[in-house]
Amino acid sequence: MTRRRRRVLLAVSLALAGLVGGYAAVRAATTFEVVVGLGDHVVPGRLAPIRLTFTGLPGDAARLRVLQDVGNAWRGETTMSFEVPLVLSDAGDCEEVFPLYDVAFPLRIELLSANGRVLAQKEVELRSKKEDEPFPVVVGAFSTPFADQSVLLSPAELPRDWSAYAAAESVWIGRTRDGLDADRWDALARWVLSGGTLVVFTGGDFFLLDAPRLRDLLPIANPILTEREDGTRALTGDLRGDAAVLLSKEGVPWLVAARYGGGSVLFVSTDAFSQDREEFAEIRGHVPPARALSLVEATSDLLDRQPIDHPDAWVAVLLVGLAVISLSSLVARREWRPSMGLALLGVFGFLVLASCLYTDPQRVGSDIYRTDTRLSVYSSLGISVSCSALFSSSQQPAEAEVRLDSAPFEPLPRSFESGSYDLSYSEGIARMELAPGERRLLATQEAAPARLQARLTGDEEVRLTSRLPRRIADALLLIDGEAFLLPAIEPREATVYLGSPLPSGMVHLGVEGGPLERLLAAAARTLPLDRGAWLVAGEVTEMRRAGDGARTRVRDVSLYVVEVERD
């Protein structure tokens, strides 16, 4: 080998080694920091945000997988796996919301490439982060720590997804240097819409916080800053329709509450540094805890009432009766003749044909019965709460798949057989195996654009704007507890004239006592439908799906609840 060749070979080898070394270095440098829950506090059995901040994120990083082991030797053990696409925020971090069930085992978080290779992983210990009950979340600076169990967050630590606030009892916004960004205001507004409680300290700090969504939330319109006799600056304005002054100081409203969807917004007219400990305690006495909008109970109840497919027992009795009578009458008292054989062939051939025709898909038993419910609540923003309940009537384990827009939360029983509650969520599909007679419930929460809007344009007319993809057959308008029957809502703008209110006892959405009414009752536990103006509309669809060997009968119940604007 010549010297020149040796040099070339050496150079190529060094280049390759450099490439491999560089690649390995990049791989080795891929790390991430994790914050689980609200300020590293979690309440087991609720959704919690997980925020990851990456160092040396490789270009082929595509997905995030979170694995949780749940249970123990006595209760049974199971594994939940959630896999979602890696979506980075403008700040370069990644925020996702997952259910947290158990703090006994560490949470395993894996960064995956598109082909499923693990690029980096981390285990997060949860025991030290555990809280037994929802807690107040305090954002920004306050003059005094006013609640022992509260969790302090900076505005940048606030989640951008409304479902991440599931562990918060209330959110208090104090003094912030730069206010909150639009995404966080939207998340807070959606959380309040679903039943959350927001307390906002304003006064001289209002213009630091000011944002279009905040103005939408506040119980006052046209805010102006005034100075009280003691020199404290207070924010005043025109009280909105349902706003209530809870406390006043020197004749000026100090604490004002108003409803926004199912939740409450409490407006403190002075800033967070103008209050002493007693005043904070006084305010706390008026802050209602957040209420979670949940369809789990209603969906389980609706699944219980879902009709099942099977052939009619009386038809079977008729078939058996015909077979027995035919056989007896043709054969019992006769000698063999070829005509007897032909008659038997004819009669039983007819019975075979009749059985064939009778057992059409409508009467074929399903392996899985599933009830999907979706409650969409629209105000200036929209949220959607969904639940899928499944029951296996199969005699053998059945594979089930449910398409969901986010990682589902599942209420787990006190005990389960090992592995029986395994769940895998990936590419928007939750996959599980149902044992014979087993029931599962999956709940999700998402943000949703307000596709249905209603505005009272006079005493007797309402303007409806529907951007829903289809016609909604059943609709009611509720105004301060009175119900008006509406025609079907078409996917366009329409003005509807209201007739006389329905007599009480005649107010039904869809079939009397049917799925829509049951879902509406569940919504009414959080949303004050007896106060203010609301449009409620819904539809029920039934379908049968066959795939992967399991035949599934699905009942889909969708309810839309829209807060009606008034001119």
Add this chain to the structure above:
Amino acid sequence: MTRSYVLIDRESWRPFFNLVFFCGVALVLSIPGARIVQDLASTSFLSRLPTFFYAYALFMGFLGLGLGATSAEREERGARMLFWLASRVLLGQLLCLPYLIFSRALFHGREGAFVLIFLFATLVSLLCGVFSRLVEQPLRGRSSTSFVAKYVFFLCYNAIPLAGFPLFSPLGAVRLFLEGVTPLHALLAFAVPASLLAVLSPLAVRLGGEARV
């Protein structure tokens, strides 16, 4: 007395009647009494079991035992005996066919298992027929002994393997067919009645021939 070979007549119809009647009752019992999921979750023990298929496998066996006895009584012999035995078993299958079609609605998506069970029940029925013919031949005139012998054999054949090798019991095989089996397991399930039939059929043909002499 030697009679002409017939498929079914007033003297040989009872095993067919038992098959049609009891399988029919099992079919009716298999239908869930529930109308909504809640009822399905709490009741209907029978609807969770493949009651109809258990009854079908069992009564096809009983049909074979009855047909074997009839064949012996009529002194049928030789290869023709086997042919007519098989024809009568197939007639029994025809009589059960409306039920099998109806049960599709109860066991959706397991049509493959239906075919396996149909073939397996035919094989078991034929085996029972040949066995019954063999038992009845030497024990003619002692009907209670032969009756007890063949029914005890059949019940043991159904029950004993369930304790350790359910695949070798007709009832266990039916359950496994419905739950889904590997081709090897299916072959094993068929192997037992098929090999027994292969051994017993020549014996039955020969024994019938000697009896004539």
